[in-house]
Amino acid sequence: MTNSSxxxxxxxxxxxxxCYHREHTWVRPEVNIVKVGISDYAQNQLGDIIFFxxxxxxxxxxxxxxxxxxxSVKVVSTLYMPVSGTVMEVNGELDxxxxxxxxxxxxxxxxxxxxPDDVKIDNLLTCQEYIRFLKDVE
Amino acid sequence: xxxxDVIIVGGGPGGYTAAVRARQLxxxxxxxxxxxxxxxxxxxxxxxxxxxLKNAEVVHLLHQxxxxxxxxxxxxxxxxxxxxxxxxxxRRQEKRVEALLKGRGVDIIRGQGELTNNETxxxxxxxxxxxxxxxxxxxxxxPRSLAGxxxxxDKIISSREALQLIELPATVVIVxxxxxxxxxxxxxxxxxxxxxxxxxxxxxxPLEDEEISREAExxxxxxxxxxxxxxxxxxxxKIGDAVEIAIDTAGGQEVIVADKVxxxxxxxxxxxxxxxxxxxxxxxxxxxxxxxxMRTSVSxxxxxxxxxxxxPLAHTASAQGIIAAEIIAGKINPPLIYENIPRCVFGVIxxxxxxxxxxxxxERGLTIQVVKSPFLPNGKAVAIHENTGFIKLIADASxxxxxxxxxxxHVTEMIGAAATLVSLSITAKxxxxxxxxxxxxxxxxxxxxxxxxxxxxxx
Numbered sequence: 087m088t089n090s091s092x093x094x095x096x097x098x099x100x101x102x103x104x105c106y107h108r109e110h111t112w113v114r115p116e117v118n119i120v121k122v123g124i125s126d127y128a129q130n131q132l133g134d135i136i137f138f139x140x141x142x143x144x145x146x147x148x149x150x151x152x153x154x155x156x157x158s159v160k161v162v163s164t165l166y167m168p169v170s171g172t173v174m175e176v177n178g179e180l181d182x183x184x185x186x187x188x189x190x191x192x193x194x195x196x197x198x199x200x201x202p203d204d205v206k207i208d209n210l211l212t213c214q215e216y217i218r219f220l221k222d223v224e
Numbered sequence: 225x226x227x228x229d230v231i232i233v234g235g236g237p238g239g240y241t242a243a244v245r246a247r248q249l250x251x252x253x254x255x256x257x258x259x260x261x262x263x264x265x266x267x268x269x270x271x272x273x274x275x276x277l278k279n280a281e282v283v284h285l286l287h288q289x290x291x292x293x294x295x296x297x298x299x300x301x302x303x304x305x306x307x308x309x310x311x312x313x314x315r316r317q318e319k320r321v322e323a324l325l326k327g328r329g330v331d332i333i334r335g336q337g338e339l340t341n342n343e344t345x346x347x348x349x350x351x352x353x354x355x356x357x358x359x360x361x362x363x364x365x366x367p368r369s370l371a372g373x374x375x376x377x378d379k380i381i382s383s384r385e386a387l388q389l390i391e392l393p394a395t396v397v398i399v400x401x402x403x404x405x406x407x408x409x410x411x412x413x414x415x416x417x418x419x420x421x422x423x424x425x426x427x428x429x430p431l432e433d434e435e436i437s438r439e440a441e442x443x444x445x446x447x448x449x450x451x452x453x454x455x456x457x458x459x460x461x462k463i464g465d466a467v468e469i470a471i472d473t474a475g476g477q478e479v480i481v482a483d484k485v486x487x488x489x490x491x492x493x494x495x496x497x498x499x500x501x502x503x504x505x506x507x508x509x510x511x512x513x514x515x516x517x518m519r520t521s522v523s524x525x526x527x528x529x530x531x532x533x534x535x536p537l538a539h540t541a542s543a544q545g546i547i548a549a550e551i552i553a554g555k556i557n558p559p560l561i562y563e564n565i566p567r568c569v570f571g572v573i574x575x576x577x578x579x580x581x582x583x584x585x586x587e588r589g590l591t592i593q594v595v596k597s598p599f600l601p602n603g604k605a606v607a608i609h610e611n612t613g614f615i616k617l618i619a620d621a622s623x624x625x626x627x628x629x630x631x632x633x634h635v636t637e638m639i640g641a642a643a644t645l646v647s648l649s650i651t652a653k654x655x656x657x658x659x660x661x662x663x664x665x666x667x668x669x670x671x672x673x674x675x676x677x678x679x680x681x682x683x
Contacts, residue, residue, distance in 0.1 A: 134326075136319035137312070157316065159323040181312075184319075 095220045098126040101192055106216035107168035109150075112192065113210060119174050119199045124156065124165070127220055129191045132158035135184045140198065145173045149209075153198070156187070168210060171200035226331075228254045228356040230552060231345050233337045233498070236263015238529030238541030239362035240321050243330045245549035253330045254354055256337035256345060261325070264364050264530075265538040266317040268384050272310035273407050276387075277570050279306035280414040291609055303415045304390045339499040342524045348497070358524055358552045361512065362545065363498065365491035365530030370399070373460050373487065379467050380460055380485050383408070392417045393483030397469055399457050401428035403569040405488035406444065410571035413449050420450040420480065422471065427453055429569060433581040433629040435596075435616060440631060443573040443612070460485055493531045509533070516559040518548040526551070535562045566643040568636040573613060576639035579627035579646045582618060591621040597672035597683060599632045604663040608633065617672040623651035625676075630669075638666050652676035 100106070104114045110128035114121045129135065137157040147153045147167045154165045176198050179186055187195035211219060230246045232239045235257035246253040260267045289295050325332055333354065335347035345354045367382030369375045375382050381389075383404055392415055398405045401423035413419045421428070421444070427437035428444065428451060444451050456472040469480050493511050506513040506521035511533030518526040526548040529541030540562070547557050569575035585592050598614040605611035613632025620626050628642035645655050656677040660670040674680045 134319070134323040136323070137316045159320055159327075 093130050095127065095217060095224055098130055099192075100126065100213045100217055102213045104192070105168070105210035105212065107166060107210055108219065109164075109166035111166060111168045111197075113168045114192075116199070119201050120169060120171070121196045121199050122168060123191055123196045124187060125216070126191050128163075129188045129195075132156060132161065132163060132188075134159050135187050138180045138184055138187070138197065140176050140180070141173050143173055143176060146171070147173070156184075165197070167200070169200060169202045170204075171202040173198050174201050175199040225353040225355060226254070228252045228331070228354060230254075230358045230360065230549070231256065231337075231354050231356040232360045232362055233339075233345060234263065234362035234364055234529070235261040235321065235325075235332070236362060236364050236529065236541065237265045237538040238364070238545045239263065239360070240325055240330075240545075241542040242360050242362060242528060242545030242549050243325060244328050245546045246552070247328045247330055249549055249553040251549070251552070254333055254356070255325060255330050256333045256335065256347065256354070258334070258336040260318050261321040261332070262314075262318040266321060267314050268387055270538055271317050272314045272387050273383075273404075273411075274570065275310040275313040276306055276411045277407060279309065280411040283414050288609075301415055303392050306411075306415070307387075307390055310387065336497055338497060339503060339525070342503060342522050358526065360518075360545070360548050360552075361498065361500075361520070361525065361527040361531055362529050362541065363494045363531055364541075365536060366494050367487065368490055368492040369487045370457060370489055373457070375487060379462050379483075380487065382487055386486050394418060395482045396420075396484045396486060397422060397467070397480060397482040398486045398488055399469075400488035400490070401425075401451065401453070402431070402488060402490070403429070403567075405486070406440070406569060406571040408486055408488065409444065409449050410447075413447065413572075418450075420452065420482065422455045422457060422469075423451070423453045424456050425453065429575060431567070432569070432575060432577055433616060433627070434583060436575055436577065436629050436631050439613060440569070440573060440575055444571075447572040449572070491530060491536060493533065495531065517551045517557075518544055519551070535565055535567075537565065537567065540565055561647070564643065564647045566639040568639065570636065573631060574633065574635045575629075575631045576635040576642075577627070577629040578639055578643040579625065580618065581627060581629065582616070585618055585620075585626055590626070592626070593619045593623075593676055595672050595675040595680075595683070597668045597675060597680075599665065599668050601682060602663075602665060602668045604665050605633060605668070607663065615668050615672050617652075617669075617676055619652050619676045623653055623676065624649050625652065625655070628669075632665070632668075634665055638669055641666065641669065 104112045106112050110125045112125050135158045140154040149167050149170045151167050152164045153167050156163050177196050229251035230253045232243050232255045235255050243253050243255045286299050335349040337345040340346050343355055377385050395418045398409050398421045401421045409419045409421050428441045429437045458470040461468045466481050467485050471478050503522050512527040512531050514527050514532050520527050528544035528548055530536040566578040596614050596616050599605040599611050610633035616629040618627035625646045652673050655673045660667050671682050675683050
């Protein structure tokens with residue numbers, strides 16, 4: 087399990103090659119699909135994650151719509167779609183070891199993959215824009 | 225070798241509560257757990273069964289479209305999915321316990337612990353040695369069977385295997401009409417299984433007040449569960465895919481057949497492998513003997529929870545765990561009054577009680593006042609279509625509440641208020657000054673209080 091003390095934005099990591107949503111999910115385009123997870127900021131705020139409530143493969147959601155929840159020892163948070171699309175895969179590992187999302191939020195801790203309705207990601211934030219957004223909130 | 229102030233063996237509700245309290249008191253604390261944190265409660269008892277019961281309650285509601293204004297046609301039940309949810313909930317609660325312990329700075333040591341002397345715990349799998357001035361044993365209990373009947377885990381099962389069933393048999397016999405037996409009876413009956421409950425005593429829930437037991441039995445029977453009391457199980461025999469149960473009844477011997485048999489006749493303390501015999505620890509009928517301070521007969525060693533055989537409930541273990549930690553810290557506590565610990569039963573109808581039964585009070589020769597406050601006229605109960613059951617209140621000559629027994633909707637959530645009054649020795653006249661909100665089921669309790677105080681409005 088993670089060290090549950092809060093880190094500052096500067097101490098967290100935000101890969102440059104992905105896009106970020108204001109509700110703290112990230113999107114990484116892969117071949118034909120995009121991969122989605124929660125940011126290092128989100129997992130740090132949540133603390134030890136104990137459960138994900140996730141959709142089924144084939145379900146469709148619009149951008150900004152809730153597609154599930156993540157429960158930590160302290161709180162339950164809503165997960166918001168960073169792009170519109172259809173759920174293609176759900177990370178089964180999170181069912182057994184939800185804390186992977188704390189330990190490795192950008193890789194092994196991925197949550198779902200989506201077939202996007204269109205590849206419009208211009209209303210998402212770049213790494214620098216997300217960091218600035220977080221610092222304003224901090 | 226690692227040195228601690230306190231080592232706790234067992235991470236169930238008793239153990240982890242003791243560990244958290246020990247840390248609050250400034251002790252360097254280790255907790256040894258050989259299986260899952262949260263113990264029987266989170267993993268093989270309280271939590272998964274309440275999850276299944278909620279699922280069963282929803283199934284039950286789905287059959288009541290005529291009453292509640294809907295029509296959903298043919299309902300397909302999916303027990304496997306209900307069971308999966310119960311395992312998921314158990315895992316979440318297990319993780320909560322882990323996070324709690326880590327957050328409070330308790331060292332969690334995984335493995336089976338054996339006491340090599342009164343200050344040392346050896347972890348069998350790793351050979352690790354832990355030392356502490358004080359050791360709290362909290363390894364709990366495990367399901368037991370009747371003499372001569374082996375729990376082979378497939379056709380003859382305990383609650384542990386019962387919680388792992390993904391598919392229900394067509395017919396099942398449950399031996400034991402205590403709280404555990406009745407929970408499984410409710411869930412499985414609602415999921416389509418034909419259930420027969422056998423009880424050796426003259427009534428179901430033999431530890432509850434007799435009027436409560438009779439009312440509970442009538443609800444089980446009305447729900448379609450076959451209940452047979454005054455029945456002793458002689459033997460079980462596997463015949464092909466089924467089990468033959470030979471029973472002794474008032475009318476003679478009989479044989480009944482079922483696909484599976486659930487033995488729900490109680491638990492036995494889990495003391496295997498702890499090394500207690502070599503330490504010469506005093507036990508009574510297998511349970512570890514403890515004083516009011518949770519001390520065992522071996523200096524420096526305490527025991528709590530199901531190991532002690534004192535009202536084997538999770539919240540008893542937690543209360544004992546707090547006391548043990550505080551005793552180690554040199555605090556003096558008033559003794560735990562086990563009778564004032566509330567007991568709950570979940571199922572087709574809920575039961576909750578605290579204090580003495582009417583029989584126990586009369587056996588003590590106390591002059592008492594008894595009132596019954598039914599849910600029948602209660603507005604909220606009628607509105608939710610569950611105006612059934614009652615609350616029985618017993619007061620002594622001075623008007624102090626000595627027993628409260630409830631059967632009806634959501635009574636398990638109401639017993640806390642009654643436990644407060646009983647534990648604090650509040651009289652009915654004092655309690656009658658408290659106003660309860662309307663419309664709630666809890667007003668039935670308030671009516672009972674007013675009746676004891678001599679001025680019931682609605683009764």
